[in-house]
Amino acid sequence: MERIALFPGSFDPFTKGHEDIVLRGLKLFDKIIISLGHNSNKSRYFPLEKMVANIEEAFAGVDKVSVITYSELTAELAKKHHANYLLRGLRNTTDFEYENSISQVNRHLNDQLETVFLITSPEYASVSSSIIREVHKYGGDVSDFIPYKL
Ligand code: ADP
Numbered sequence: 001m002e003r004i005a006l007f008p009g010s011f012d013p014f015t016k017g018h019e020d021i022v023l024r025g026l027k028l029f030d031k032i033i034i035s036l037g038h039n040s041n042k043s044r045y046f047p048l049e050k051m052v053a054n055i056e057e058a059f060a061g062v063d064k065v066s067v068i069t070y071s072e073l074t075a076e077l078a079k080k081h082h083a084n085y086l087l088r089g090l091r092n093t094t095d096f097e098y099e100n101s102i103s104q105v106n107r108h109l110n111d112q113l114e115t116v117f118l119i120t121s122p123e124y125a126s127v128s129s130s131i132i133r134e135v136h137k138y139g140g141d142v143s144d145f146i147p148y149k150l
Contacts, residue, residue: 005029005085005116008074011036013046013132014055017124019147021089024118026064033081034059036069045133058147075109086115091125 007022011034018034025032034055038048052067059065070077078086086106088099103115132142136150143149 002030002082003028003085004031004033004081004083005087006033006035006074006078006081006083007087008035008037008070008077009088010044010129011051011055012044012129013051013142013146013150014058014148015124015127015129015132015145016147017089017091017120017127019058020121020124021087021118022059022065024121025087025116026062028116029085029087030064032065032087033083034065034067035074035077036067037074038069038071040071045137054146054148054150057149073109075106075113078106078110078113084112084114086113088115088117089120090117091120091128 005025007025009018011018022032022034036048036051038044048069052069055067074086086103090096090099099115099117106113106115127145132145136142
């Protein structure tokens with residue numbers, strides 16, 4: 001059976017830390033579907049469709065990686081795509097506390113679903129979407145932190 005993983009997140013924006021998780025995840029999974037969750041009540045800083053195109057550019061030629069958007073339960077999305085795994089990254093204990101609860105809930109909602117965590121590579125441990133948004137907002141150069149050109 002094909003091992004299909006969803007890599008769900010806001011990706012506002014997608015960073016080199018996220019890219020690293022996907023590239024390492026490719027050693028574990030046959031297919032990774034990067035899934036950008038969107039919520040009509042929550043506005044984004046980087047527009048959704050533009051971010052999809054940026055991520056597609058970052059993985060051009062890697063046919064095991066695809067990019068989609070969704071606005072439903074991640075556990076349901078996984079069923080639709082026959083994905084038995086959720087891929088997530090962990091940087092620190094704050095990530096762990098949050099990830100621990102959502103992975104328990106996701107497994108409750110879909111008992112076929114296992115969340116697989118990869119620990120961040122040290123060079124990306126301090127890369128976060130929120131800091132990149134802040135730097136970008138004030139005109140700073142964020143190109144070292146993202147795997148595509150804005
Ligand atoms: P969410 O809004 O669901 O937390 P994010 O887009 O912030 O989504 O992150 C998606 C996933 O990537 C999360 O599991 C997060 O912990 C992980 N992640 C974020 N930044 C990094 C990084 N620099 N290194 C490793 N994992 C990361």
